Amino acid sequence: MRECDLxxxxxxxxGMAAALKAYEEGIKDILILERAETLGxxxxxxxxxxxxxxxFGEELSGPEYADRFIEExxxxxxxxxxxxxxxxxxxxxxxTACNNFDGLLQIxxxxxxxxxxxxxxxxxxxxxxxCRASGIMxxxxxxxxxxxDGYMPGHEVVILGSxxxxxxxxxxxTLEGAKVKAVCELMPxxxxxxxxxxxxxxxxxxxxxxxxxxxxxxxxxxxEGVTVANVDKNLKPILGTEEYIPCDTxxxxxxxxxxxxxxKNSGIDLDPVTNGPVVDEYRETVRKGVFACGNVLQVHDLxxxxxxxxxxxxxxxxxxxxxxxxxxxxxxxxxENGVRYIVPQRINKATDKxxxxxxxxxxxxxxxxxxxxxxxxxxxxxxxxxxxxxxMEYVPIKLETIKAxxxxxxxxxxxxxA
Amino acid sequence: MRYDVAIVGAGVCGALIARELSAYNISxxxxxxxxxxxxxxxxxxxxxxxxxxxxxTGTLKAKLNVKGTALMPKICGEMNVPYRNNGSVVLAxxxxxxxxxxxxxxxxxxxxxxxxxxIDGARAKELEPHISDxxxxxxxxxxxxxxxxxxxTIAATEVAVTNGVEFIRNCEVKSISDNGGFxxxxxxxxxxxxxxxxxxxxxxxDEVARMIGDSSFEVISRKGEYYLLDKSYGYLADHTVFQCPxxxxxxxxxxxxxxxxxxxxxxxxxxxxxxxxIETTPEGLSTVVERAQKSIPEVNLRGAxxxxxxxxxxLASEDFLIDWxxxxxxxxxxxxxxSPGLSAAPAIALYVKDLLKEKxxxxxxxxxxxxxxxPVRFRHMTKSEREALIKKNPAYGRIICRCETITEGEIIDxxxxxxxxxxxxxxxxxTRAGMGRCQGGFCGSKVVEILARExxxxxxxxxxxxxxxxxxxxxxx
Ligand SMILES: Cc1cc2nc3c(=O)[nH]c(=O)nc-3n(C[C@H](O)[C@H](O)[C@H](O)COP(=O)(O)OP(=O)(O)OC[C@H]3O[C@@H](n4cnc5c(N)ncnc54)[C@H](O)[C@@H]3O)c2cc1C
Ligand SMILES: Cc1cc2nc3c(=O)[nH]c(=O)nc-3n(C[C@H](O)[C@H](O)[C@H](O)COP(=O)(O)OP(=O)(O)OC[C@H]3O[C@@H](n4cnc5c(N)ncnc54)[C@H](O)[C@@H]3O)c2cc1C
Numbered sequence: 001m002r003e004c005d006l007x008x009x010x011x012x013x014x015g016m017a018a019a020l021k022a023y024e025e026g027i028k029d030i031l032i033l034e035r036a037e038t039l040g041x042x043x044x045x046x047x048x049x050x051x052x053x054x055x056f057g058e059e060l061s062g063p064e065y066a067d068r069f070i071e072e073x074x075x076x077x078x079x080x081x082x083x084x085x086x087x088x089x090x091x092x093x094x095x096t097a098c099n100n101f102d103g104l105l106q107i108x109x110x111x112x113x114x115x116x117x118x119x120x121x122x123x124x125x126x127x128x129x130x131c132r133a134s135g136i137m138x139x140x141x142x143x144x145x146x147x148x149d150g151y152m153p154g155h156e157v158v159i160l161g162s163x164x165x166x167x168x169x170x171x172x173x174t175l176e177g178a179k180v181k182a183v184c185e186l187m188p189x190x191x192x193x194x195x196x197x198x199x200x201x202x203x204x205x206x207x208x209x210x211x212x213x214x215x216x217x218x219x220x221x222x223x224e225g226v227t228v229a230n231v232d233k234n235l236k237p238i239l240g241t242e243e244y245i246p247c248d249t250x251x252x253x254x255x256x257x258x259x260x261x262x263x264k265n266s267g268i269d270l271d272p273v274t275n276g277p278v279v280d281e282y283r284e285t286v287r288k289g290v291f292a293c294g295n296v297l298q299v300h301d302l303x304x305x306x307x308x309x310x311x312x313x314x315x316x317x318x319x320x321x322x323x324x325x326x327x328x329x330x331x332x333x334x335x336e337n338g339v340r341y342i343v344p345q346r347i348n349k350a351t352d353k354x355x356x357x358x359x360x361x362x363x364x365x366x367x368x369x370x371x372x373x374x375x376x377x378x379x380x381x382x383x384x385x386x387x388x389x390x391x392m393e394y395v396p397i398k399l400e401t402i403k404a405x406x407x408x409x410x411x412x413x414x415x416x417x418a
Numbered sequence: 419m420r421y422d423v424a425i426v427g428a429g430v431c432g433a434l435i436a437r438e439l440s441a442y443n444i445s446x447x448x449x450x451x452x453x454x455x456x457x458x459x460x461x462x463x464x465x466x467x468x469x470x471x472x473x474x475t476g477t478l479k480a481k482l483n484v485k486g487t488a489l490m491p492k493i494c495g496e497m498n499v500p501y502r503n504n505g506s507v508v509l510a511x512x513x514x515x516x517x518x519x520x521x522x523x524x525x526x527x528x529x530x531x532x533x534x535x536x537i538d539g540a541r542a543k544e545l546e547p548h549i550s551d552x553x554x555x556x557x558x559x560x561x562x563x564x565x566x567x568x569x570x571t572i573a574a575t576e577v578a579v580t581n582g583v584e585f586i587r588n589c590e591v592k593s594i595s596d597n598g599g600f601x602x603x604x605x606x607x608x609x610x611x612x613x614x615x616x617x618x619x620x621x622x623x624d625e626v627a628r629m630i631g632d633s634s635f636e637v638i639s640r641k642g643e644y645y646l647l648d649k650s651y652g653y654l655a656d657h658t659v660f661q662c663p664x665x666x667x668x669x670x671x672x673x674x675x676x677x678x679x680x681x682x683x684x685x686x687x688x689x690x691x692x693x694x695x696i697e698t699t700p701e702g703l704s705t706v707v708e709r710a711q712k713s714i715p716e717v718n719l720r721g722a723x724x725x726x727x728x729x730x731x732x733l734a735s736e737d738f739l740i741d742w743x744x745x746x747x748x749x750x751x752x753x754x755x756x757s758p759g760l761s762a763a764p765a766i767a768l769y770v771k772d773l774l775k776e777k778x779x780x781x782x783x784x785x786x787x788x789x790x791x792x793p794v795r796f797r798h799m800t801k802s803e804r805e806a807l808i809k810k811n812p813a814y815g816r817i818i819c820r821c822e823t824i825t826e827g828e829i830i831d832x833x834x835x836x837x838x839x840x841x842x843x844x845x846x847x848x849t850r851a852g853m854g855r856c857q858g859g860f861c862g863s864k865v866v867e868i869l870a871r872e873x874x875x876x877x878x879x880x881x882x883x884x885x886x887x888x889x890x891x892x893x894x895x
Binding site: 035083085087096098099100101102103104119120122129130131132133134135137138140141144145146148149150151152153154155176177215216218220221222237261 | 694696697698699700702703723724725726801804805808809812813814815816817820821823826855856857858859860862863867877878881882883884885886887888889890891892893894895
């Protein structure tokens with residue numbers, strides 16, 4: 001069986017950044033396994049700009065952002081297998097994969113980085129009533145047809161869900177000559193970035209209908225229209241508000257689900273809120289030597305944060321392989337009062353650096369205080385003008401603070417009135 | 419060419435009849451209006467191989483149900499179609515319902531169902547730990563099973579075609595004229611001549627019968643709606659869990675599917691919007707869930723991966739109608755094949771063959787097969803099997819559908835099989851590509867690409883299920 005220091009599963013921005021960081025930290029025997037034909041992950045189909053503002057300080061398209069990392073990878077002797085699907089990760093870190101040139105591959109790894117990204121929530125999960133017609137697809141699938149295959153997936157479009165992919169596709173389809181009739185969002189706020197609402201909808205006069213959903217689809221062969229309705233506080237459609245909108249395409253942008261079948265089958269604990277693995281500050285999962293980063297860990301809206309997170313995982317994996325990763329007791333983290341989750345879920349007391357706690361809020365907050373505590377003791381408190389579910393936030397925790405906390409202590413991030 | 423027999427409709431009945439007849443020295447055409455087999459009721463039902471205690475004793479329904487259910491394991495074995503003898507329970511929630519259980523038990527015994535047992539609540543809970551605490555007792559039927567209805571139909575068609583039956587798709591029979599001695603069927607695929615016609619057109623059998631002037635029956639369409647839950651909910655039920663029947667049907671059931679998903683449904687609504695109405699409705703779907711929770715309280719929609727609806731072909735007589743038409747010498751109706759029609763289908767095929775034998779001489783062919791080789795199923799293979807397979811054909815090393823672990827090789831096989839897949843849904847039903855939790859979100863466009871390549875057409879000519887069900891349009895600018 002082939003042996004390898006580090007196997008990285010997934011060659012998107014997360015996998016690439018983790019591999020490069022580990023390489024930089026002195027780990028040379030690295031193998032990246034990627035299912036698609038090329039490295040780059042989901043970025044390859046994101047031909048719009050808006051990537052890299054934080055990390056590179058310039059505005060790049062998805063493929064341009066990916067290319068910067070792909071070029072770096074090719075300068076190293078990191079081994080790459082594309083068109084290769086990982087089927088299994090065993091409890092003792094044997095990675096099984098297959099492709100049509102090596103056949104079945106088995107690699108015994110010292111450490112593994114999980115970077116499988118996420119998938120879009122499909123229609124069935126929404127249980128919209130109606131027909132079986134064609135023309136109902138996730139926004140990501142539509143994006144692939146337009147940007148990679150070069151075909152129009154439809155001419156008259158309604159988009160359900162105002163996640164970033166939906167917003168971006170509203171603009172893309174309009175630029176390609178289609179008519180986007182409405183973007184309907186179930187919640188009273190959009191799940192997408194403010195800049196995308198402005199640049200993708202408002203600039204093109206596409207209506208965003210909040211507290212509104214699709215209750216029925218119509219059509220026999222191809223979609224012919226949808227019935228939309230407003231929803232009440234409990235998100236239930238309000239009778240009498242139904243409106244029929246003729247269209248041949250319904251695009252769904254109703255959320256992303258981390259792609260954790262491999263992790264689950266391998267017996268790695270997942271966080272029920274993020275649907276990603278439970279990790280420590282180096283993004284090590286509960287299984288020693290297995291790390292996770294990028295969208296497989298938590299759904300990110302900005303690739304820049306993916307890169308940052310993945311470098312932490314790469315550094316952690318390198319430390320682990322070199323036998324330098326220290327283990328002490330754990331401090332756990334917890335979100336309260338509208339803070340939906342925290343990544344990392346736990347912090348190793350033996351850690352050697354400051355830690356950022358990433359989180360998302362469950363609704364829109366204005367003029368509040370973001371408070372970090374341990375028991376009754378306030379660690380930090382900061383005024384926030386606005387926080388929305390669409391934007392990931394973080395609070396830093398100093399190394400001294402961590403060292404001073406009791407073992408088994410709990411750090412709570414909470415929102416209080418200002 | 420003039421066929422000896424034209425079978426109208428490639429549902430489970432038409433396909434199994436075609437398979438049965440393909441053993442004889444006659445020419446047979448299987449005509450289907452859709453782009454694929456199993457596009458009618460056969461693709462959307464509960465997939466239960468019923469024990470046979472429901473149908474009224476003495477009816478054709480009861481007889482063919484019990485016989486079909488007994489034949490099912492054998493023909494599924496011959497054709498490598500997924501079948502599992504998982505047994506069923508009918509739950510009673512009150513002493514009143516225990517009376518119904520008793521009636522079902524007696525009827526089952528009279529129909530010849532073997533192994534039936536009335537059990538108490540505690541035993542029921544032992545069999546099915548997730549059922550409601552309100553269950554007071556149940557009817558246990560060990561002979562009941564589950565099957566994959568479309569794979570059964572696909573496999574039967576493959577066997578038939580291998581034996582020389584002509585499968586003609588996109589061939590809707592619009593008119594029939596009797597030329598004395600033979601018929602001309604006017605179809606969307608041109609005129610077709612045949613001496614005998616077997617009308618197995620499902621919910622449309624009454625229309626097809628009227629084409630020869632037979633208006634002796636009318637099909638009443640009744641819709642049933644379902645939810646399919648992800649495999650991770652598979653633990654909820656191992657047996658098929660029924661409720662006591664009421665005047666509208668068998669109540670809502672919760673059952674595993676042969677693939678390990680959980681199916682809940684159906685509702686029973688008389689359809690007002692046409693025989694082909696397979697739209698799901700918000701009301702229908704919410705009733706399904708509520709009523710299923712009565713049996714298994716843990717059922718919830720978080721695990722739903724898709725919903726669908728099927729249409730029952732009900733006759734006022736409440737029985738199957740399988741007989742020579744009174745209007746014409748050479749025309750057999752196979753009508754009113756509502757539940758347990760799937761269970762009965764193997765027996766229906768034999769029954770129709772015997773009818774035909776009354777008028778047409780059937781002599782066995784020198785060479786024919788009733789079996790189908792198991793399609794390659796990469797996901798079920800061991801490591802060494804996989805290794806050998808990929809070595810033989812590298813296309814089996816390329817995974818296309820990642821939720822269900824389906825390879826490119828399996829998809830290519832499905833396209834090139836006898837009566838193979840021509841559209842995305844056809845690939846999906848044959849391989850499961852796109853049937854998993856992401857419902858084709860990732861692999862949908864790859865499947866379109868492979869179909870286009872293998873069939874030698876442009877990507878935008880590929881449809882979801884034939885007709886105008888286009889997936890993509892013109893090239894971008
Ligand atoms: C459509 C879309 C639009 C976006 N727009 C923006 C934007 O405008 N600006 C911005 O900053 N960010 C944007 N983002 C966010 C950012 O691009 C993503 O968060 C980032 O790409 C995630 O990186 P990742 O490596 O975790 O996942 P991915 O890019 O999804 O990569 C995961 C990789 O793992 C591979 N893989 C999965 N399973 C296996 C397996 N079993 N074996 C082998 N390989 C496997 C996949 O093929 C994939 O290549 C967008 C995201 C999406 C989806
Ligand atoms: C909700 C529901 C649940 C059920 N559950 C079960 C169950 O659990 N167990 C069980 O045993 N049975 C069950 N059944 C019954 C079972 O599904 C049917 O009895 C069976 O599928 C009928 O098959 P068929 O071949 O007669 O009809 P179909 O499958 O409807 O086939 C008829 C075919 O004829 C074609 N056709 C129609 N008109 C024309 C034309 N003019 N020209 C050419 N082709 C034409 C159609 O396209 C179709 O493919 C259920 C039915 C329903 C609706």
